[in-house]
Amino acid sequence: MEGSYCIGIDIGGTYIKMGLFDAEGGRHAFRRAPSNAAGPPEALLEALVRACRDLMETARLQGGRVVAVGLGVAGKLDTAAGRVVFSPNLPNMAGFALAPRLHEALKMPVFMENDANVFGLGEAWVGQGRNIPNWIGVTLGTGVGGCLIADGALWLGDRLGFSGEIGHMIVDPHGPPCACGQTGCLEAHASGSALIRGMREALSAGETLPERITDALRTGSLTPEDVYGAADSGDPQARRLFQRMGWALGLALGNLFTFLGIESAIIGGGVSQAWDQFHPAMMETLRTVPKMLDPDGIRILRSGLGPLAPLYGAARLAWAGLDRF
Ligand SMILES: [Zn+2]
Known part of the structure; x- marks a missing residue:
C-alpha cells in the first residue's frame, strides 16, 4: 500500500509513545507525552485522538494517509471487545472500551494487544527475532x-x-x-x-x-x-x-x-x-x-529495539490486523 501508514501507540504508566510507520517497519514520526495515569480515561482518550490527528496530518503532508492504529497496553485485556480489563499502570482504565472509542473518533480500524505481546511483534518485525x-x-x-x-x-x-x-x-x-x-x-x-x-x-x-x-x-x-x-x-x-x-x-x-x-x-x-x-x-x-x-x-x-520494541510491535499489530480485515 503505497503512501499508507499505520500509527503505533505504546501506553505505559509514565509515557505514551506514538509513531507513524510504513508497512516495512520504517518509522516516519515519533511523539512522546506524559500518560497522566491518575487522570480519567476520557482525558486519555481525548489526548490520544488529538495526537493521532496530528500524526494523520503529518502523513498527509508526506503525501500519504493513515489506514489503521495499533495499541499496546500493559495489563489484562479483552482484545475481542477492545477493552482494558485491568491495568496495573493505568488503574483508572479498568473496564474502559479504549479501542472501540478510538475507532469511533478516528473512523479507522484500531487493534489492541498487551505490552508483552507487542514487544514480541516488534522484535519479530524489525528486531532480533526477524x-x-x-x-x-x-x-x-x-x-x-x-x-x-x-x-x-x-x-x-x-x-x-x-x-x-x-x-x-x-x-x-x-x-x-x-x-x-x-x-x-x-x-x-x-x-x-x-x-x-x-x-x-x-x-x-x-x-x-x-x-x-x-x-x-x-x-x-x-x-x-x-x-x-x-x-x-x-x-x-x-x-x-x-x-x-x-x-x-x-x-x-x-x-x-x-x-x-x-x-x-x-x-x-x-x-x-x-x-x-x-x-x-x-x-x-x-x-x-x-x-x-x-x-x-x-x-x-x-x-534489539530496547524501549521502543512495544511501539514497533503496536504498529506491526495494526498492519497484521489490516491483512486479516
Ligand atoms: Zn505470580
Whole structure:
C-alpha cells in the first residue's frame, strides 16, 4: 500500500509513545507525552485522538494517509471487545472500551494487544527475532511479561485474554510471594519488584547493606537501578539477588524450551539493562538443568529495539490486523 501508514501507540504508566510507520517497519514520526495515569480515561482518550490527528496530518503532508492504529497496553485485556480489563499502570482504565472509542473518533480500524505481546511483534518485525521463526519473549520490568512467537506469528492460544504469561510460571513452590497471590512465580524472582523486596528482606534479616541502599529503603525510594549499582560495586546481597534472577529465568526458559522443542529467547524490558549481572547464572542453569537441550544450540538474545520494541510491535499489530480485515 503505497503512501499508507499505520500509527503505533505504546501506553505505559509514565509515557505514551506514538509513531507513524510504513508497512516495512520504517518509522516516519515519533511523539512522546506524559500518560497522566491518575487522570480519567476520557482525558486519555481525548489526548490520544488529538495526537493521532496530528500524526494523520503529518502523513498527509508526506503525501500519504493513515489506514489503521495499533495499541499496546500493559495489563489484562479483552482484545475481542477492545477493552482494558485491568491495568496495573493505568488503574483508572479498568473496564474502559479504549479501542472501540478510538475507532469511533478516528473512523479507522484500531487493534489492541498487551505490552508483552507487542514487544514480541516488534522484535519479530524489525528486531532480533526477524530471522528466528520460533522463540520466547521475556520482558523484565516492575513485573515479568512474556510471549511466544511460533512459526513467525504471535501465539494467542485459545484467545482467553492471556498467553505467554511466563511471569506466573512457578519456579519454586516454596519461593517468595508474588503479586498474583501465588508463591514462587518467576516474577517473584526476576522482576524489579523482586529485587527491591529482596533488599528489604536482607535489611530486615540484619544483613549489612551499602549505605545508599539502606537510606533508599528507609525512604521507600529504592529502584532496580540502585540494586544493579550495588551489585556492580560488588555488594554480595545484590549479587545474590541477580544470581537468583538468572537461575529462575534459566529454569523457566529451560522448561519451556524442553516442552516446545525450541531453543531461542529474546529478553527486553528496563531490568534487562542488568544483563551482565543475571546472564551468567541464567546460562549456567540452561546449560546444566534441562537434559534434552543441546547447550551449544541455546540462543538467548537481548532486545534489539530496547524501549521502543512495544511501539514497533503496536504498529506491526495494526498492519497484521489490516491483512486479516
Ligand atoms: Zn505470580
